[in-house]
Structures are given as structure tokens and as C-alpha cells.
Amino acid sequence: MHPRSPCALLLLLLLLVAGPAQLSAQLSAQNCVSRQQVLAATRQLQQLLKAQETRFAEGLRDLRGRLAALQSSASRVGPDAPPDISECSSQPCQNGGTCVEGVNQYKCVCPPGRTGSRCQHHAQTGAPERVAGDPAFSRAPRCAQVERTRQCSCEAGFQLSSTAGDSICQDVNECELYGQEGRPRLCMHACVNTPGSYRCTCPSGYRTLPDGKSCEDVDECVSPQHLCPRGTLCVNTGGSFQCVSPECPKGSGNVSYVKTSPFQCERSPCPMDSGPCRHLPKTISFHFLSLPSNLTTPITLFRMATASAPGRPGPNSLRFGIVGGNSRGHFVMQRADRQTGELILVQTLEGPQTLEVDVDMSEYLDRSFQANHVSQVTIFVSPYDF
Numbered sequence: 001m002h003p004r005s006p007c008a009l010l011l012l013l014l015l016l017v018a019g020p021a022q023l024s025a026q027l028s029a030q031n032c033v034s035r036q037q038v039l040a041a042t043r044q045l046q047q048l049l050k051a052q053e054t055r056f057a058e059g060l061r062d063l064r065g066r067l068a069a070l071q072s073s074a075s076r077v078g079p080d081a082p083p084d085i086s087e088c089s090s091q092p093c094q095n096g097g098t099c100v101e102g103v104n105q106y107k108c109v110c111p112p113g114r115t116g117s118r119c120q121h122h123a124q125t126g127a128p129e130r131v132a133g134d135p136a137f138s139r140a141p142r143c144a145q146v147e148r149t150r151q152c153s154c155e156a157g158f159q160l161s162s163t164a165g166d167s168i169c170q171d172v173n174e175c176e177l178y179g180q181e182g183r184p185r186l187c188m189h190a191c192v193n194t195p196g197s198y199r200c201t202c203p204s205g206y207r208t209l210p211d212g213k214s215c216e217d218v219d220e221c222v223s224p225q226h227l228c229p230r231g232t233l234c235v236n237t238g239g240s241f242q243c244v245s246p247e248c249p250k251g252s253g254n255v256s257y258v259k260t261s262p263f264q265c266e267r268s269p270c271p272m273d274s275g276p277c278r279h280l281p282k283t284i285s286f287h288f289l290s291l292p293s294n295l296t297t298p299i300t301l302f303r304m305a306t307a308s309a310p311g312r313p314g315p316n317s318l319r320f321g322i323v324g325g326n327s328r329g330h331f332v333m334q335r336a337d338r339q340t341g342e343l344i345l346v347q348t349l350e351g352p353q354t355l356e357v358d359v360d361m362s363e364y365l366d367r368s369f370q371a372n373h374v375s376q377v378t379i380f381v382s383p384y385d386f
Contacts, residue, residue: 008102022205052065061147064369074343085184095119096201099123107136109194137171138194139209157196174198188215203384205239215386237290238351238382246286246376257282263287281360282371288378293351294385302377304361315363324358343377351381 088099093108094144097119110119139154141160154160154169161167175198178184187200202215204206209216220227220241221234228234228243235242248257248265255277257265265284270277289301306315320333320341330347343359357379360370 005273010017032126064145064147093119098192098199108135109136141167141169171195187213189384192308193313198345203239206384215384233381235288235290237380238292238384239333242288242380244286244288244378248284257284279369279372281374283373284347285375286378287375288380290380290382291349291351292382294348294383295345298344298346300342300344301331301379302359302375304343304373304375306361306363306373307339307383315365317364319362319364319366321360321362322357323360325377326354327355327357330355331357349381352383353381355379355381 005379042266085241088106091099092106093099093110095110097108098260099108099109108117108119110116118300139155139158141154143150143152145151152160157172157174158169159172161170171193173193174186175193178186179191180312186198190201190207191204192201192249193200200208200213204218205218207218208214217238218234219236220296221236227241232243232245239241244264246263248259251257255273257270260266263286267277267282271291287302291301304320306318318339318341320335322331322333330345330349332344332346333341334344336342341359341361343357349355355378357377359375361375363370
């Protein structure tokens with residue numbers, strides 16, 4: 001309110017110094033303003049004082065909150081506290097362990113299969129679990145006194161143990177939380193709970209992808225190191241590898257086989273009058289497949305097809321079948337088109353296990369048997385479903 005006349009200025013001064021009763025008497029004597037003007041001025045001044053009082057109270061509450069926060073911080077840090085030196089800066093944890101800071105100490109959270117203070121030993125159990133009372137999995141809450149209420153909060157990944165005044169911040173075990181049925185999986189393989197967070201690990205023979213959750217098989221066979229003995233071939237499998245050495249059948253009588261490639265044998269030409277020789281496989285090929293566990297069935301795993309030599313008539317009929325192995329009814333062989341047959345997995349496989357199945361393709365020309373070809377398929381089933 002801004003006084004616009006000497007009488008209005010006088011009105012404000014008298015109201016502040018003399019009070020309402022004396023103000024009324026003096027104004028009547030001076031005949032400066034009317035009683036209605038006095039009442040209006042009084043109300044304006046009351047509103048001004050009320051607004052100033054509200055702003056003062058808000059400023060006082062903000063100041064009290066800042067002082068409480070400062071006092072809480074000062075109580076946690078001593079006046080002569082040494083500089084913070086990271087105990088994990090030297091990377092003391094081995095074999096993929098996660099270093100967790102403590103008070104003048106550190107703790108290694110080990111991946112599955114490892115144990116020890118620095119994860120230096122092989123473990124006989126699975127993934128590490130949170131140890132009851134482990135100080136790395138608890139924190140002091142951050143509290144501030146707001147008016148007459150003490151309000152506390154926790155760092156990300158922690159939650160208050162209770163609503164009581166002596167509550168602490170306890171780690172949220174994301175691995176247990178998302179391991180419940182119906183919830184999405186955090187990790188493709190194993191989840192390891194860490195203070196305030198979690199991390200995903202992959203089994204031996206797999207690497208963790210950049211998303212931090214997925215696993216990818218490591219192809220050991222492309223390593224510059226020679227993993228297999230001389231004379232054998234390296235076959236990559238899920239999480240590992242196999243050294244194989246395909247061998248041709250031993251000859252008998254006038255029948256013999258020669259190796260035409262590392263994975264194929266071919267029968268030598270039969271004598272003109274040798275009917276039994278012609279019914280033996282003309283070619284034997286070797287195939288190695290690596291599968292994860294629990295594949296959705298049915299699924300095609302392998303195809304066989306015929307090809308005619310240039311200038312020679314090809315077969316006009318083909319027959320396919322399973323002629324050996326230890327498949328135990330897991331597979332069927334059926335025609336895909338006029339010149340192709342398919343090996344189909346019809347039962348779910350769970351690893352680790354190795355299966356063998358021999359499939360045959362017989363060629364006919366005008367219903368006359370011409371030759372047959374055998375493919376020996378070896379299937380390595382991983383213990384994991386990825």
C-alpha cells in the first residue's frame with residue numbers, strides 16, 4: 001500500500017505508534033479522514049502484515065531443514081576423517097568376481113562356480129547368496145528433520161527395513177524378486193545379487209553379450225591354439241568342443257572304401273558280377289550338429305538330396321529312411337520334395353547327451369535300384385537352452 005496524501009501517511013504513522021483507540025480520537029479532532037477510510041486502511045495493513053508473516057514462517061522452516069541435514073551429515077563424517085581410498089582400486093577379485101567397498105575393507109561377490117575371499121577357488125555349489133548380517137548389503141538411511149517429522153530415504157537398490165525410527169536400508173534382492181513365477185527373467189543364465197544391484201553371469205564356454213544379460217557360445221575351434229590332437233577335427237558344441245576322427249568302414253572281400261574328404265568316404269567300384277557290393281552304401285558322409293536343450297518340436301535338423309552327374313540320367317525315384325544309431329524314436333525321416341529328404345526332431349531333447357542317427361537315401365531308376373547313400377549324423381545336446 002502506497003500513501004497518496006499527507007493525511008494517509010499520517011494515518012499509517014498514527015496506527016503504528018498510537019494504536020486504534022487514540023487514532024480515532026486524533027482523527028476526529030483533525031477532521032482529516034472519515035471513519036470508513038480508517039477501517040479500509042486498517043484492513044490493508046493487516047493483509048500486508050499477514051503476507052509478511054507467512055513468508056517469514058516459510059523461510060524459517062527451510063532454514064530448520066537445512067540445519068538438520070547439515071547436522072546429520074556432520075555426525076556421519078568425523079572432523080579428522082582421512083581421504084576416501086578405494087579398496088577395490090587394485091582389482092583384488094579374481095575370475096570375474098565383483099568388488100564391493102566396505103569400511104576399511106572390501107568383499108568379493110563371486111560368480112557361480114567360484115568361492116574364496118578373492119574368488120580364487122572352485123566352488124562345489126551354485127551361485128552365491130546373500131549372507132545374513134553382511135554389512136555390504138545394508139546402508140544407513142539418509143534422514144532429514146522436516147518441521148517435526150523425521151523423513152528417511154535409501155539409495156537406489158535399497159529399501160527401508162521398517163517404518164520405525166531405527167530402520168536401516170536393506171538391499172533389494174532383484175534375483176529373488178524376478179525369479180518368481182510369472183515375472184520376466186533378468187538374465188539368460190544366472191543372476192548374482194550384489195549390493196544395490198545385480199549382475200548376470202554365463203556358464204563356462206559362453207561370453208556375456210554387451211546387453212549384460214545374454215550369453216553367446218565361444219567357438220573354441222577358431223582359437224589359434226591347437227585344441228585337438230593331430231589327425232582329429234575340432235567340432236564346436238554348446239559351451240565346449242569335441243575332437244572327432246571320422247573313419248571309413250573296413251573293407252572286406254572285394255569291397256573297400258576310400259576317404260575323399262575329411263567328412264566323406266566313397267566305395268570303390270564294384271566288380272560287374274558282384275550284386276552284394278552294389279547294395280552297400282556308395283557314399284558315407286559324417287555330419288556333426290550342436291543343439292541347445294528343450295528345442296521346440298517338430299524342427300528340421302538335416303536335409304539329404306541327390307544330384308545327377310552331367311550327361312547321365314538321374315534317378316526318378318528316391319526313398320529315405322533311418323537305418324541305424326541310438327536315436328530311440330526322437331527323429332523321423334520324410335520326403336520334403338521330389339529330390340530331398342528331411343531329418344526331423346519330433347521329441348524334445350534335454351542335455352547334456354550325444355545322439356547318433358544314420359539316415360539312408362536309396363536311388364531308383366524305372367523302379368530299378370541304382371545306389372544308396374548313408375549320412376551318419378552325430379548330435380551334441382548342450383545342458384543349456386540357449
